[in-house]
Amino acid sequence: IMPFPRPTILGLGSPWRTAGRPPGMPPRPAPVPHPAPAPQPRPAAIPVVTMRFPMSAVDKLIKEALAEDVGDGDLTTESLFPGKVKARGKLIANEEGVLAGLPIFKRVFELVDKNISFEPRATDGMALAGGQLVARISGPAVSVLRAERTALNFLQHLSGIASQTAKFANAVKGTKTRILDTRRTTPGLRFLEKYAVEVGGGVSLHKGLSDRLVVTESHLALSEGVPSIVRQLRKAHQGKRIELTVTNMQELDQALTAKVNVLLLENFPPGQVRQAIALVQGRAKVEVTGKVGLDNARAYALAGVDYISVSQLTQSVKAFDFSFRVAR
Incomplete structure (x- = not known):
């Protein structure tokens, strides 16, 4: 009995359909090709917004907020956990x-406390x-509980602003309109609130x-x-x-004649905005x-405006709902 000849070794991924098979045996059937999987859509990139302010300004705010909340000390926590009790917290x-x-x-x-460790998941x-x-x-439990409320106050407020802004941005999605913030901000927090809007x-x-000239x-x-206003401003600057606020079509016509750069249509209904855009x-x-x-908001965007300024983004905004759960 003649032994089978040694198979020929081929490269990875190459089928050895006939190499090394005994004489007279039919070739190995070719594998049935499977359709290539459909390409999966890539996840949308998360927009990165740079904090365009010094951390020293943030530190000043935080220290003032901590002094306001902690004062001379956290009496309850310091009494209950005077030793080296550790705490673990989850932000949800x-x-x-x-x-x-x-x-x-x-x-x-x-x-x-510099000894507190922080592990972000978002x-x-x-x-x-x-x-x-x-x-x-x-x-340390004393440090974690001392910082908890102040940290949450900042996070809930800023995430509330970002979430509200995202709703307006989604409402005008697909149009040229951009959502703007206003000067109706919390005293002392404007730079943080504007960051959250972005x-x-x-x-x-x-x-x-x-x-700016408004x-x-x-x-x-x-x-x-x-x-008269436009002449004075152009002479000085x-x-x-x-940018000029108009409340009716007559003021709009005057502003166009004066060749202002931005028209702020105040309390115009969408139908009147369309008339203004045509003019x-x-x-x-x-x-x-x-x-x-x-x-x-979308009705205004479809009317053709360039910007919608929304005081709701920073004024009377709802705090975002987070929980901070602690355990030993």
Whole structure:
């Protein structure tokens, strides 16, 4: 009996259908090709918003907040856990929304005690689901409990702003309209609140009164009219963009004649905004301000405005619901 000849060794992935098979035997059947799996969509990139402010400004706010809350000491915790009792904490999101302020949350614990360890499970700008673990913390119980409330206050406020902004940004998605914040902010927290607006997908074009020329109703009430205002501002600030508030079509016509750069349509209904856009014909940017909510934001966007400024983003915003659960 003749032995089978030694099979020929081929490269990886190459079928040896005939090599090394005994004479007279049919070739090994070719494998049935399987269709290539459909390509899976890549997850959307998380927008990264840079904190454009010094950490020293954040530290100052945190220290003031801690002094306000802790004062001369946490009497209860220091009495119950005077020794080296350790605590472990889990930060949990209790609703859907957008995370903002986690670096601030972390910084509160760092300033209270450098021995507290922090393990993030999410980053600013991430969409959160109810029940999602956001971070783990461990360290001395006295320090963890001392920092807990102040850290949560910052995080809940900023995540509430980012989540509200994201709702408005989604409402105008697919249009050219951008969501803007306003000057209606919490005293002392404006730079953090504007950061949270950007994390949520909004735009923060200005810091305050010193970096733009905005003519409000109050200016108009105290002046001699639009032409006079524009002349004075152009003389004092050559080349600087002028934004002017208008409350009716007559003021709009005056503003266009004066060639202002941005028209702030205050309390215009969507139908009247469409008329204004037709009259403007691209000669100025158009911003809507006033009675704009989630129920009508898209109607304004479809009317063709460039911007919608929303005071709800930072004024009377609902705090995001987080839980901080501790154990030994």
